[in-house]
Amino acid sequence: MREGEVEKLRAVVRDCLGKHLYSSAIFFADKLATLAGNATQDLYMQAQALYLGKQYRRALHLLRRHHLITADLRFRYLAAKCLEEIKEWDECLLMLGDSEVDEEGNLLVMDDQDTELLDKNIEEREISIGAAVCLLRGRAFEALENRARALRWYKAALKADPYCYEAFEHLIDNHMLTSEEESVLLSSLKFDPEDRWLSLLYSCRAKKYGQVSVIEEKFQELEKEPDESRPEEERVGCSLKDNNDIIACRADYLYHQGEFQRCYDTTKALLEKDPYQLNCMPFHIASALELGRKNDLFLRAHNLVQEYPQKAISWFAVGCYYYCIRQFDHARRYFCKATTLESSFAPAWLGFANSYAAQDESDQAMAAYRTSARLFAGCHLPALCIGMEYLRTNNLNLAEQFFLQARSICSTDPLVYNELGVLAYRNRDYDTASRWLRKALQLVPPPLTEAWESTVVNLAHSLRKLKSYPEAISMYERALSLFPRGASTYAALGFTYHLQGKTGKAVDYYHKALGLNPHDTFTAEMLTSALQEECLRLSSAPDAEFYSLSGMPHIS
Template sequence: MVGRTPGKRAPSVLDVTKQLITPPLQPLPSTSPTPTHAMADECTTRLCGFNDRIASTVNLEQVDVIIRRYLSSGQYKTALFWADKRLALAGKKKRPPSLVDVAEFIKVLSAVGDYTRLIAYSQKHELALKHVFFAYFYVNALFQKKYFFEILKLKLATLKGFNDPTESAAPCMAYIHKMKSFLPNEEENRALDKISSELKLDAALLLLLGKTYLISQNRHAARLCLQSAVRRDPCAVEAMDVIHKYNLIPKRNFYELIERFPSLDCGIPNALLHFSIMDGRKDNADKADNPAADDLSGDFSVRTAKAIQYYRIGAVYQANEISTQILKDAGMFQDCILVHVATLVQLRKSDELFMLAHRLVDNQPDDEISWYTVGCYYYTIGQLGTAKNFLNKCTTMNSSFGEGWLAFGHVLSAESEHEQAMNCFLKASRILEGSFEPLMYVGLEYSYANSTKLAQDFLSDAAINAGENPLVLHEQGCIFYMKKDWKSAEEHFSRALRLAYGISGQECDLVEILWTPLSEFWEPLVNNLGHVKRKLGKYLEAVKFHQRAIMMCPKKATTIGAMAVAYASAGLVDQATVHFQEALCISPHDQVLKHGLEKLLECLETNACLSTFQVAETPQWDARKLDVTEKEFVVTAEEKKAQEKALETLRRYKIKRRPDITALRCRNAPHATRQHTVMVESSIAEVSDDADIEMTIG
């Protein structure tokens, strides 16, 4: 409108609404807690940035030097700390570390002995079948943790560059990898191959497989793996030691392998000298043109081999002296513990055995040898029930521990549980295949049951494995004695004694060398020869052998009684009576000795050839001259006249009825005990009637 000024417009609903909505205020610093996921994201971002900055500045080679330094000084926890840091910093831009970095980490885990963590890490990342490097360390960790069945389940033939001699290569991989990048690339393969070649890990892996197959009693597969390990690494002495201990290859092939060893570039041509010494093949090693033999005389392996050889030939004191000195010089030298325990058992040194068992249990409670030693201690002091418990524990810990099964069998046999003892010896024969000892002890168990045929068969098998061994020859002689084959028994006993003296020829006279030094270990053998000589009518020689046995073990009643029988058989009644009485002083409750003395006195009263009632003094002898000569077997006229006079006196005043005595026979059953010593529990043997011998007084 004209002449009219515009007025104010009335506010609408929209305008009112706009006025009510005020602009937002500026946010103030909040004191309320930030959400957790927000904080985590922020921390992760900052940490990643920090790691990137650290990774760009850290020198991994310097960290490797630190790790090696702490490993060399034995500070394993510190070394593992830095290994963890190195592995964490090896990855870049959220990518996993390379397999070369993982290999360095695995080496540290194995060096510090953290096998549980190594197994878990390898299983999570499926490392076992990626390369021989990872396969070796994974199998070694399983072996140390005694997961033997898990090792046998691995398809190691599928590994690239590894030739498993026990099976052909599988047509496909045992494990399916999730990503192609998860496998090592060419650069990583070259680096891992170089490390494996320098460490000879393929030979080490074959050694572990061979030991695992032995534990599972697969000797064929074990032999293949160990032979292949020796071919790939000729300096792997542990593989040779396992082959030698379990007789996986014939002795001839084994020593051909040793003869090729000096031509190898291992630095010490005669490093395997201890194998020759252990088996008694040290003639070539001891020659004057072999200076290395003297250079290695102080080596613990060579000294242990000498102790084992001394023990095998019966020189228990010398073996114990060497093994004791080794343990003093080298501490718990594992190769020497078994022979040292064996010598302590033979010598009945229960106090030393007790202290050794405590040290072993304190230091290595997870080792079966510790509990084996405890069982041997209780066996030595006669607590057979407790010994069985500990030997059962050691064989449960390691079912392939052949020495434990042998000791278990000895304890069961001492308790007269011969059937169970035979089962233990048969188990040991399967584990220690090629060894003569388990077969020999099985033969002895059959001899206890008077099964001479089976006993002879097992002893023949033991002789094939042992060769010319005096222990086996002695046991064979005892079987012939039980069968009353005196000539064969004499032949085997004589061969065994010549070998005990170190004489291989058959032309020497045993009576001439009888008084040369000999270990008391062979006292049963000497005593048994006396029994056989008496059975063959060689009474003078029988007395000499029994005298030598008495000098070796002076206070043994059965040996003194056996010499009394030899004197009686020779007609020397006075000496026989004196020795019967001496034996009864030592063992007054021995009914066999009492019965023999009574029969001897009855024979004096009733036989036609009687003696006067003079008692001769106890004969004296030394190692140079014997008291029995041929002249003592000659009866003079005066002695014969005195005998006839005494006979008339007895016939005149005799009250009781004369018994009809045609022969006086007592049994003698020599047998062998455990622990290599074949001890003879002899009783009084046959005394001939007056038609065969003439009983006189000295």
């Protein structure tokens, strides 16, 4: 067959692949390989067509029959991808070779082919085949539940090529690294100067507790239009303001800062523009749950189940709806289904555990939280929730251990310090409690929102116990500015004035508290006591005595 005709057939195969006509591509690739004398490049194209047509075993057989697996790393990688698709993970790892990495993702032992390709300079911007091999090793080890080795290979993939986004996604979404470890990894990546936007985006996608001003600056740079009048190397800005992933990343940031309403508004606007943007869906659903938007949760869950019945996010949404309407048994069933579909979906595991905790089923909740802690070693929330369960059951020593463990994983989450403050308060160590609670409020980004009202109240209680009444009153008033209908806060404020002997003001605040919660027996009793004390004070005041005597006749 003439060379021109062979090239024409190759062009047809490439076009079929480009147009997703996989059966046609397989048909023509098979004829091309025969007519061209089984040339290596044509056999590779045929194997690719078989892989894309989901004929994985046939593609693997083709590569083995022509002894192509040892010819080039590309063939070995394609064979390993076929094994990945048919879930033969051990054989997949054998296919990829005996390479090894250390805990930081640095290569220790490499095959000759791997070393040659990883050391090769990429003249045009394409993903390194070595990085793809490292990523596939990581996925295989994760499927075999060897998360420690999977973590190493994901790091190696990202270090081999920072453009290997899937490796970064596995590390971040599966909570495989602590906040500090994420920072160290990102600082070790070698980005080209023109890739600053990618470096900024990775930094914003990492854990978002603390460093509020730094993260805001990065968002601003990503969203800012560059000044075209300045030299190219001096331009600041990346023009990604309207990019969906940037908006989803900002929604994630808002959720972790406790700004649930802003997060909900942001994700709602994004989903109106792109209803199938799943990156922002967990934050949208979680913020809707926090805000009690049960109608939105119902509609969103219904649509997701119709469109994506095999995705964990769909059944997570159903579970959140039932959790919102307090049908915890149903919620637990759907959270469990979400974890079955995707075992590494952290929100579903936490929802599953929380649904047990909401019904005071502590043992089952603890078991689910411990599973979450094992699966998501870089996430501090399972340890924090275990500590909260121990605190609820009055096991204060174990509660403290888990709170400190959560703090070691993430030292910048204000919720951790709030719980440490509550623990110290329960231990009657009010000075320590006030220190922890002040630390929590320092870490909350301004302006303070209603979500942190309980932390302000906790600090006010601690200050009252320390007899710092003026500061305690200031904190109670601050809490009321965040949540004006806090009956217990009005009662506590009245009690603080009562302790100062200012029974008149105490009576006013007790009345406000009972107006919001008429069934509060403690406030009713304290109101009676304050009224009695106020009457005694007035009856024994000098002015009262003067006016009572002024009506008597003067006796000389």
